[in-house]
Amino acid sequence: MFQPKIPTMPQPSGLVTPPAVVQPTTITPGTPAPALAAAPDPSRPVVQLTPGTAVALVGAGTAVVLVVGTVLVSLLLAVAVTSASVAVCAVVLRSLIASDAKRR
Helix, strand or coil: CCCCCCCCCCCCCCCCCCCCCCCCCCCCCCCCCCCCCCCCCCCCCCCCCCHHHHHHHHHHHHHHHHHHHHHHHHHHHHHHHHHHHHHHHHHHHHHHHHHHHHHC
């Protein structure tokens, strides 16, 4: 059950024909196709950056960075406040348990 089974190569059955020999063909040069000028695709509009749009893009990027930074800093602050409150609770519980043990 746990021994690997090595597959055996099947023997060819019937007549085996050798592969056909392909004869090379000669290529005759024809008339070259006229070169087409690279025209812009009319379905895609061309985007032109003017100074006004560049300033708008920079302003929008700055706003996004500030908003994301504010959210991340507030999350970090929330974690810090939570960990500090858990640490204070741990110290209070430890002192209560220690004082209860001294009374006995």
